[in-house]
Amino acid sequence: MTYDKELAAAKKAASLAATLCQKVQKALLQSDVHSKSDKSPVTVADYGSQAVVSFVLEKELPTELFSLVAEEDTGDLRTESGQETLQRITKLVNDSLGNEEVYADTPSLSTEDVLRAIDHGKSEGGAVGRHWVLDPIDGTKGFVRGDQYAIALALLDEGKVVLGVLACPNLPLASINQHSSESSHDKVGCLFFAKVGEGTYMQSLDGSSPVKVHVSAIANPEEASFFESFEAAHSLHDLSSSIAKKLGVKAPPVRIDSQAKYGALSRGDGAIYLRFPHKGYREKIWDHAAGCIVVTEAGGEVTDAAGNPLDFSKGKYLDLDTGIIVTNKKLMPSLLKAVRASIEEKVSSL
Numbered sequence: 550m551t552y553d554k555e556l557a558a559a560k561k562a563a564s565l566a567a568t569l570c571q572k573v574q575k576a577l578l579q580s581d582v583h584s585k586s587d588k589s590p591v592t593v594a595d596y597g598s599q600a601v602v603s604f605v606l607e608k609e610l611p612t613e614l615f616s617l618v619a620e621e622d623t624g625d626l627r628t629e630s631g632q633e634t635l636q637r638i639t640k641l642v643n644d645s646l647g648n649e650e651v652y653a654d655t656p657s658l659s660t661e662d663v664l665r666a667i668d669h670g671k672s673e674g675g676a677v678g679r680h681w682v683l684d685p686i687d688g689t690k691g692f693v694r695g696d697q698y699a700i701a702l703a704l705l706d707e708g709k710v711v712l713g714v715l716a717c718p719n720l721p722l723a724s725i726n727q728h729s730s731e732s733s734h735d736k737v738g739c740l741f742f743a744k745v746g747e748g749t750y751m752q753s754l755d756g757s758s759p760v761k762v763h764v765s766a767i768a769n770p771e772e773a774s775f776f777e778s779f780e781a782a783h784s785l786h787d788l789s790s791s792i793a794k795k796l797g798v799k800a801p802p803v804r805i806d807s808q809a810k811y812g813a814l815s816r817g818d819g820a821i822y823l824r825f826p827h828k829g830y831r832e833k834i835w836d837h838a839a840g841c842i843v844v845t846e847a848g849g850e851v852t853d854a855a856g857n858p859l860d861f862s863k864g865k866y867l868d869l870d871t872g873i874i875v876t877n878k879k880l881m882p883s884l885l886k887a888v889r890a891s892i893e894e895k896v897s898s899l
């Protein structure tokens with residue numbers, strides 16, 4: 550199975566959704582302080598992105614049985630108070646699709662069509678058959694702040710991730726280590742894509758030719774830097790810091806939002822990604838499926854805190870031991886050791 554058609558459709562869907570999100574983020578950042586605290590722009594972009602991806606996948610792959618596991622549902626949009634938002638989403642989706650030459654002849658979507666497209670995302674996933682997995686805007690807090698976010702789309706086949714696409718509209722094409730803050734704005738952003746057994750590639754969101762990327766080859770943790778969530782509520786920063794100290798990592802943490810962390814790591818911007826949610830949080834498959842294959846196909850490893858690979862075959866949630874750790878093959882054994890020691894210390898200090 551080559552998944553060529555599926556990858557082409559996924560790249561197209563994620564790129565179009567990214568354009569829609571960029572447009573909304575730009576308007577949001579230009580708006581006044583009052584409307585910046587308003588949640589509706591991110592809501593409109595979230596739903597709009599999901600509708601566009603769902604529409605494009607169905608259109609491009611008409612012969613396939615279509616199952617999509619995605620973050621948003623239409624509950625609120627079907628209420629009386631959701632009608633104005635639904636109108637805005639429908640206009641945004643039609644504008645995005647209308648700009649695309651191949652869909653220029655497609656009749657405008659009605660609000661019902663948009664609701665139907667979003668509702669395709671209701672699938673539960675699982676170990677049998679094929680399921681698309683979508684986070685229409687991963688890193689919504691970063692999106693609102695004007696920072697990093699991603700459109701993350703993956704395909705599961707018999708419970709395994711077989712392809713993944715990460716559109717990161719605010720991630721510069723050059724390494725974040727080389728980038729000055731002045732030049733990091735107004736860039737086109739990156740599209741990472743990976744197919745099982747075929748490596749990971751990166752291109753600009755406006756369609757430059759793809760280049761193959763590899764994770765960092767660093768073997769000495771003292772030279773490594775590590776990524777973690779921007780939001781302290783999403784990952785235990787003190788635990789990461791204890792692990793980094795044990796490993797001898799000298800650099801301070803690099804905190805960026807969303808699966809842009811997986812993309813940046815896949816091209817060697819940093820060597821380690823540590824994620825330890827607070828107790829009781831259950832990770833969703835759409836927050837990791839695309840990022841996971843982007844990193845593993847670039848030569849990296851993604852496991853839970855016990856060293857087990859992530860299992861995407863259990864439905865919407867990942868059944869995890871404690872957290873998620875990501876690095877290259879050389880650093881993984883010492884990282885696992887440091888993770889184990891730091892977790893034990895944390896438990897015994899309680």
Ligand SMILES: Nc1ncnc2c1ncn2[C@@H]1O[C@H](COP(=O)(O)OS(=O)(=O)O)[C@@H](OP(=O)(O)O)[C@H]1O
Pocket residue numbers: 620684686687688689690691777778779780781782783784804805806807808826827830833836
């Ligand atoms: N409490 C808690 N713990 C752990 N993770 C959480 C939590 N709450 C949310 N989320 C999920 O985190 C997604 C954002 O990814 P990151 O944590 O990498 O981003 S950030 O750097 O913190 O902004 C974010 O994705 P989006 O909701 O798509 O933005 C959530 O799915």
Ligand SMILES: [Mg+2]
Pocket residue numbers: 684686687688835836
């Ligand atoms: Mg998310």
